[in-house]
Amino acid sequence: MLFGYAWDTSSNWAFAVSILPILLQGMIVTLEATVLGFFIAAVLGLIFAVLRAVPLRLVSWPTIFIVEFFRDTPLLIQLFFLYFVLPEYGLLLPAFLTGAVALGVQYSAYTSEVYRAGLEAVDRGQGEASRALNLPPAHTFIKIILPQAIPRIIPALGNYLISIMKDVPVLSVVTVVEMLNVAKIIGDRTFQYMIPLTMVGALYLIMTLLASYLVRTLDNRLPTQGIPLK
Amino acid sequence: MTDTLVKFDRVTKRFGDFTVLKDLDFEVKKGEKVTIIGPSGSGKSTVLRVLMTLEPINEGVVYVDGRPLWHEEKNGRLVPAGEAHLREMRRSLGMVFQQFNLFPHMTVRRNLIEAPVRVLGLSRKEANKRAEELLAMVGLTDQADKYPQQLSGGQQQRVGIARALAMRPQVLLFDEPTSALDPELVGDVLKVIQQLAEEHDLTMLLVTHEMDFARQISDRVCFFDQGTVCEEGPPEQIFKTPKNQRTREFLHAVLHPNE
Ligand SMILES: Nc1ncnc2c1ncn2[C@@H]1O[C@H](COP(=O)(O)OP(=O)(O)OP(=O)(O)O)[C@@H](O)[C@H]1O
Ligand SMILES: [Mg+2]
Numbered sequence: 213m214l215f216g217y218a219w220d221t222s223s224n225w226a227f228a229v230s231i232l233p234i235l236l237q238g239m240i241v242t243l244e245a246t247v248l249g250f251f252i253a254a255v256l257g258l259i260f261a262v263l264r265a266v267p268l269r270l271v272s273w274p275t276i277f278i279v280e281f282f283r284d285t286p287l288l289i290q291l292f293f294l295y296f297v298l299p300e301y302g303l304l305l306p307a308f309l310t311g312a313v314a315l316g317v318q319y320s321a322y323t324s325e326v327y328r329a330g331l332e333a334v335d336r337g338q339g340e341a342s343r344a345l346n347l348p349p350a351h352t353f354i355k356i357i358l359p360q361a362i363p364r365i366i367p368a369l370g371n372y373l374i375s376i377m378k379d380v381p382v383l384s385v386v387t388v389v390e391m392l393n394v395a396k397i398i399g400d401r402t403f404q405y406m407i408p409l410t411m412v413g414a415l416y417l418i419m420t421l422l423a424s425y426l427v428r429t430l431d432n433r434l435p436t437q438g439i440p441l442k
Numbered sequence: 443m444t445d446t447l448v449k450f451d452r453v454t455k456r457f458g459d460f461t462v463l464k465d466l467d468f469e470v471k472k473g474e475k476v477t478i479i480g481p482s483g484s485g486k487s488t489v490l491r492v493l494m495t496l497e498p499i500n501e502g503v504v505y506v507d508g509r510p511l512w513h514e515e516k517n518g519r520l521v522p523a524g525e526a527h528l529r530e531m532r533r534s535l536g537m538v539f540q541q542f543n544l545f546p547h548m549t550v551r552r553n554l555i556e557a558p559v560r561v562l563g564l565s566r567k568e569a570n571k572r573a574e575e576l577l578a579m580v581g582l583t584d585q586a587d588k589y590p591q592q593l594s595g596g597q598q599q600r601v602g603i604a605r606a607l608a609m610r611p612q613v614l615l616f617d618e619p620t621s622a623l624d625p626e627l628v629g630d631v632l633k634v635i636q637q638l639a640e641e642h643d644l645t646m647l648l649v650t651h652e653m654d655f656a657r658q659i660s661d662r663v664c665f666f667d668q669g670t671v672c673e674e675g676p677p678e679q680i681f682k683t684p685k686n687q688r689t690r691e692f693l694h695a696v697l698h699p700n701e
Binding site: 335337338340341342343344345346347348351355356359360 | 494495496529532533535536537539541543544545546547556557560561605606609
């Protein structure tokens with residue numbers, strides 16, 4: 213019995229069918245953690261990318277250090293830090309939120325790199341032409357540079373969305389009941405691990421294929437008119 | 443003195459340890475068409491980029507219309523200028539780039555009206571009218587709603603010229619406007635520039651490797667070498683009776699490349 217659903221161990225088939233709704237409950241948590249983690253990574257990464265580009269070492273160097281730190285330490289350490297250390301300083305977040313933040317922080321290091329590469333891929337002459345026309349710097353960034361960087365950024369961000377999804381099971385160590393954790397609980401109680409684990413693998417496959425498809429569709433719909441994408 | 447529009451006063455520009463412009467003295471008068479020629483790396487583009495405020499200087503003063511470009515006066519002393527001053531000074535300057543640098547995600551029309559609307563405060567209608575006049579002038583009346591990539595290089599460069607003109611600059615800078623073009627497309631662009639030179643009192647400063655063209659349109663030709671003006675004078679004199687040995691060698695090399 214889990215989430216109000218009972219399992220039926222009379223046959224393999226019956227078992228599989230009976231635990232599917234339970235696994236789907238876990239899948240919702242997995243998807244929620246993915247979306248929230250991705251959102252944090254996308255926003256934080258953009259902030260890091262912009263701070264890094266500030267021509268003031270007092271700002272750019274600490275940013276580079278922080279990004280490097282996030283990238284070069286394992287997700288699990290960041291997760292433990294947020295989950296076990298922060299509460300000592302009075303910051304107590306629910307497990308789910310802690311997990312999503314840890315994912316977001318870790319992946320912000322990667323997404324900031326995506327933004328940076330995307331922005332740098334825009335020809336320097338674009339900024340110069342804009343300056344020569346006396347367009348203000350903010351206008352140049354938003355109307356000239358960014359629209360040319362976005363079609364390069366989206367596909368790479370999409371890949372990280374899928375990576376985040378595949379990292380969500382790590383959150384089970386801080387008690388987040390995501391899909392893999394659900395499968396493990398079922399296994400612990402029924403002593404049947406193979407079927408739930410296989411099903412989780414299959415569900416993951418479906419999710420990642422679907423996500424790839426969505427990212428590709430979005431990518432094809434983006435207005436790339438005229439933008440030379442090498 | 444009043445008819446001097448651009449003046450470099452002992453300007454030095456360095457990239458790290460490398461001195462690109464050395465104590466450069468150089469002037470352009472109002473309405474004058476000046477071409478800069480010279481070997482690769484002699485600092486020709488740098489002169490234009492300094493004027494367009496794309497590249498700051500290390501020493502000396504650049505004047506545009508009598509006012510220091512890279513400096514502001516504070517308590518009788520010249521101090522490095524802030525962005526507001528640069529913005530104001532940039533209003534008199536326009537640039538046509540070797541690689542065109544059109545905005546690829548905007549139609550030709552948007553390319554032409556973006557800055558007049560945003561910077562000069564023209565209404566869309568006014569800007570559009572101005573854009574259409576300019577497109578007619580450069581012979582691209584029907585291309586307004588295409589994207590730059592749908593045009594040939596020569597057409598793109600003519601859009602580049604129209605885009606710069608839409609801001610009504612006093613000085614128009616051209617950095618090798620035809621170097622990135624296939625040979626058969628060069629003529630159309632040169633024709634537009636020549637027409638501009640003949641019909642307008644626009645001041646033009648042009649870097650080019652097209653020697654015949656330089657001879658036709660310039661009031662004065664400057665031969666640059668190692669960051670200074672090595673020799674300057676009317677085109678006939680520079681091309682027929684160059685005084686300086688380096689000018690002679692350079693002209694010989696470009697005019698008779700196969701000898
Ligand atoms: N951003 C930069 N950083 C370092 N060196 C630079 C930079 N821009 C130009 N230079 C150097 O300054 C020198 C002069 O450059 P510039 O572009 O003005 O030459 P040029 O006369 O226009 O040459 P070309 O005919 O090849 O265009 C070159 O040696 C170049 O390598
Ligand atoms: Mg050059």
